[in-house]
Amino acid sequence: xxxxxxxxxxxxxxxxxxxxxxxxxxxxxxxxxxIDYKDPRTLRYFISERGKIIPRRISGNCSKxxxxxxxxxxxxxxxxxLPIAGAHxxx
Amino acid sequence: MRMYETIxxxxxxxxxxxxxxxxxxxxxxxxxxxxxFKRLEDWGARKLAYPIEKFNRGxxxxxxxxxxxxxxxxxxxxxxxxxKVLRYQSVKLEKEVVxxxxxxxxxxxxxxxxxxxxxxxxxx
Numbered sequence: 001x002x003x004x005x006x007x008x009x010x011x012x013x014x015x016x017x018x019x020x021x022x023x024x025x026x027x028x029x030x031x032x033x034x035i036d037y038k039d040p041r042t043l044r045y046f047i048s049e050r051g052k053i054i055p056r057r058i059s060g061n062c063s064k065x066x067x068x069x070x071x072x073x074x075x076x077x078x079x080x081x082l083p084i085a086g087a088h089x090x091x
Numbered sequence: 092m093r094m095y096e097t098i099x100x101x102x103x104x105x106x107x108x109x110x111x112x113x114x115x116x117x118x119x120x121x122x123x124x125x126x127x128f129k130r131l132e133d134w135g136a137r138k139l140a141y142p143i144e145k146f147n148r149g150x151x152x153x154x155x156x157x158x159x160x161x162x163x164x165x166x167x168x169x170x171x172x173x174x175k176v177l178r179y180q181s182v183k184l185e186k187e188v189v190x191x192x193x194x195x196x197x198x199x200x201x202x203x204x205x206x207x208x209x210x211x212x213x214x215x
Contacts, residue, residue, distance in 0.1 A: 037182075038098070038153070040140075079098050079180050080139040080149065 023060025027068075035068045037075035040082050047073060051083040092127065092157045099170055099179035100149035103136045110150070113175060117154060120166050126158030143177045 027033055033042065046054050046061075046069050053073055056066045076082040101113060114131060121128045134151035143149065163181055170179040 075180065075182065077140075079100060079151075079178055080141055080143060083140040 025060060025062040025065055027065040028062055035065065035072050037072040038081070040076055043069065043073050043076055043082060047082065050086040092159065094157050094184040095155075095163055095181055096184060097154040097156075097163075097166065097170075097179060097181040099152050099154070100139075100143070100177040101152065101175050102146060102177060103148045103150050105150070105175060109175065113173065114152065116169065117166070120169055121156050121158060121162065124158065124162040124165060126156050126162045129155040129157065131155075146177060149177050 027035065035042070037043070046059055048054055053070055056063065059066070059069075061069060073082060077084050101110065105113075118128055118131070120126075132153040132155075134153060136148050136150045138148050139146065167179065167181060170176045
């Protein structure tokens with residue numbers, strides 16, 4: 001009855017996603033790099049143009065380091081080292 | 092004793108003696124409440140990522156000290172009451188930061204040329 005539906009759901013490729021190389025966490029690969037809220041240049045890599053924190057599935061961080069990054073970015077925002085939302089246009 | 096670091100941003104257009112007075116007062120609070128003053132760094136006037144109280148730039152101070160909870164409460168109270176301070180943030184450190192972070196790596200070059208000559212404010 002639902003023969004034409006089931007193969008499509010289970011094995012059929014609905015969306016052929018191009019194979020992506022598994023990104024490796026930058027901070028696990030290189031132990032020298034530390035996460036610090038006082039260093040906005042490293043943190044800037046992990047925020048988008050609008051100032052949002054880039055999610056783990058895109059940045060490729062492991063969960064431990066993503067947590068540290070998130071904390072650091074939020075601290076840096078408090079003391080105006082990083083923007084809260086995008087770049088402000090000064091009049 | 093816990094390890095703390097505090098960053099506070101003061102208004103960029105203060106006179107020399109006003110900043111001197113502020114930093115002296117901060118050290119006085121720490122030593123007066125049996126804290127262990129480690130160092131105070133002047134990062135100079137830097138551009139803020141967003142305006143605070145209509146200021147586009149602010150003068151950053153980085154303070155590193157050991158102390159107890161009443162000390163940090165008093166210090167934050169003083170900073171909060173002070174009009175010259177735009178923003179402050181205290182962080183408790185889990186462990187000693189070994190490498191000094193190169194945070195003041197991009198100093199503002201356009202103005203305050205005399206800052207480079209006096210980074211050691213704590214030597215008084």
